[in-house]
Amino acid sequence: MSNKMWGGRFASGPDAIMEEINASIGFDYRFAAQDIRGSKAHVAMLAASGIVSAQDAVAITAGLDQIAGEIEAGSFTFSRALEDIHMNVESRLAEVVGPAAGRLHTARSRNDQVALDFRLWVRDTIDQIDDQLRDLQTCLAEKAQSCAAMVMPGFTHMQSAQPVTFGHHLLAYVEMLARDRGRFADARKRLNECPLGAAALAGTSFPIDRHATASELGFDRPTANSIDSVSDRDFVMESLSAAAICAVHLSRFAEEIVLWVTPQFGFVNLSDKFTTGSSIMPQKRNPDAAELVRGKSGRVIGALVGMLTVMKGLPLAYSKDMQEDKEGSFDAIHALSLCVAAMAGMVRDMSPASERMKAAAGSGYSTATDLADWLVRKLGLPFRQAHHVTGSIVKIAADAGCNLEDLSLAQMQAVEPTITQEVFSVLGVEQSVRSRTSYGGTSPENVTAQATNWLTRLADSDK
Numbered sequence: 001m002s003n004k005m006w007g008g009r010f011a012s013g014p015d016a017i018m019e020e021i022n023a024s025i026g027f028d029y030r031f032a033a034q035d036i037r038g039s040k041a042h043v044a045m046l047a048a049s050g051i052v053s054a055q056d057a058v059a060i061t062a063g064l065d066q067i068a069g070e071i072e073a074g075s076f077t078f079s080r081a082l083e084d085i086h087m088n089v090e091s092r093l094a095e096v097v098g099p100a101a102g103r104l105h106t107a108r109s110r111n112d113q114v115a116l117d118f119r120l121w122v123r124d125t126i127d128q129i130d131d132q133l134r135d136l137q138t139c140l141a142e143k144a145q146s147c148a149a150m151v152m153p154g155f156t157h158m159q160s161a162q163p164v165t166f167g168h169h170l171l172a173y174v175e176m177l178a179r180d181r182g183r184f185a186d187a188r189k190r191l192n193e194c195p196l197g198a199a200a201l202a203g204t205s206f207p208i209d210r211h212a213t214a215s216e217l218g219f220d221r222p223t224a225n226s227i228d229s230v231s232d233r234d235f236v237m238e239s240l241s242a243a244a245i246c247a248v249h250l251s252r253f254a255e256e257i258v259l260w261v262t263p264q265f266g267f268v269n270l271s272d273k274f275t276t277g278s279s280i281m282p283q284k285r286n287p288d289a290a291e292l293v294r295g296k297s298g299r300v301i302g303a304l305v306g307m308l309t310v311m312k313g314l315p316l317a318y319s320k321d322m323q324e325d326k327e328g329s330f331d332a333i334h335a336l337s338l339c340v341a342a343m344a345g346m347v348r349d350m351s352p353a354s355e356r357m358k359a360a361a362g363s364g365y366s367t368a369t370d371l372a373d374w375l376v377r378k379l380g381l382p383f384r385q386a387h388h389v390t391g392s393i394v395k396i397a398a399d400a401g402c403n404l405e406d407l408s409l410a411q412m413q414a415v416e417p418t419i420t421q422e423v424f425s426v427l428g429v430e431q432s433v434r435s436r437t438s439y440g441g442t443s444p445e446n447v448t449a450q451a452t453n454w455l456t457r458l459a460d461s462d463k
């Protein structure tokens with residue numbers, strides 16, 4: 001049987017393989033709500049512009065509402081022979097309202113229809129991810145507030161560098177997530193133009209009102225160029241870029257959690273809710289959720305690369321290649337959403353082992369910079385010389401197998417005779433973090449202020 005939507009010049013139907021490769025209903029059924037919303041706005045505009053009768057518009061709108069109900073109730077039968085969501089809905093509309101249904105597609109094409117549906121879907125998705133990211137930021141800022149003075153080792157090159165506070169470390173992720181949210185918000189701003197009415201690619205000869213449909217669908221304005229409207233998927237590429245960067249951020253935190261929960265680090269404990277046991281090793285508590293957050297970043301990055309590759313070199317305007325824009329995006333967004341939720345759960349339930357972190361913070365001569373700074377401040381040594389003196393003192397401690405504060409004053413004076421007893425006041429990890437009061441530094445005072453500031457901003461629903 002030839003296709004009832006365009007069967008005019010076709011004598012036979014497609015080969016089974018053609019039908020399989022061509023159909024998108026298996027995944028674009030997810031656009032059902034957006035598709036119906038767009039069709040309702042379109043038919044209302046057609047009626048207001050005198051292109052279809054008010055009576056037909058009422059019948060079409062009621063039919064679309066009925067179909068939305070059927071889809072929601074799960075009683076709608078999706079057909080692969082009808083290719084995609086657009087034709088599935090339209091074909092059912094013909095059954096429900098009769099020949100008037102055929103007027104809905106006036107001044108419209110599936111090209112602007114799919115561009116519209118996808119924009120609406122991405123816009124909804126960005127709003128949902130933004131809520132989730134805000135929730136994760138809140139979990140982190142709350143934990144940061146309660147751990148503002150908890151000392152842990154700060155690392156560079158994965159070597160103990162300088163003591164920091166656990167709260168400060170967590171707030172680093174709050175900042176990263178804020179930029180992720182900013183990237184999503186930027187993408188949302190740029191995508192918020194309505195392609196409906198671009199039709200196949202050239203616009204239409206009907207006197208449509210694109211400003212009306214744009215505003216009805218919550219867009220800032222209609223897109224300005226009909227060819228661009230149906231050709232580009234930069235709103236997908238941009239949103240997936242934001243998603244990929246966010247997933248990379250989460251993967252770094254996930255990796256830290258994986259390290260922190262090892263018996264060797266023992267910095268934090270995860271709750272039973274976000275860990276698993278081993279079927280053979282009874283002692284195990286595995287951080288699977290964190291490992292999966294780390295691993296799923298691969299899918300998100302993959303979706304971005306896939307999308308860029310589909311679009312690369314594609315001539316204007318629409319080509320069927322662009323049907324490949326959806327599955328990777330759905331998968332990536334689902335994965336990201338799950339990762340953000342899992343992270344929020346892990347952070348909320350995570351209990352830091354403060355004594356363990358503090359002990360680790362003091363190892364590896366992490367207060368050597370404090371010693372050097374003291375030599376500069378109190379003895380007036382140039383920093384380079386202070387660095388050298390400190391290096392020699394660290395070597396003495398390392399040779400003796402002890403910490404800096406375990407050396408005697410005499411041992412230090414052997415390197416720099418003017419050192420006084422007062423030096424011991426800067427060698428402890430708590431003194432070290434307390435002294436880092438520069439703007440953005442790790443002092444508990446700064447961390448408390450920043451965590452509090454974040455919590456206020458996050459509670460205000462616009463931030």
Ligand code: ARG
Pocket residue numbers: 024028083084110111114318320322323
């Ligand atoms: N299912 C198609 C897609 O996802 C809809 C657009 C089809 N347009 C066309 N001219 N065949 O891209």
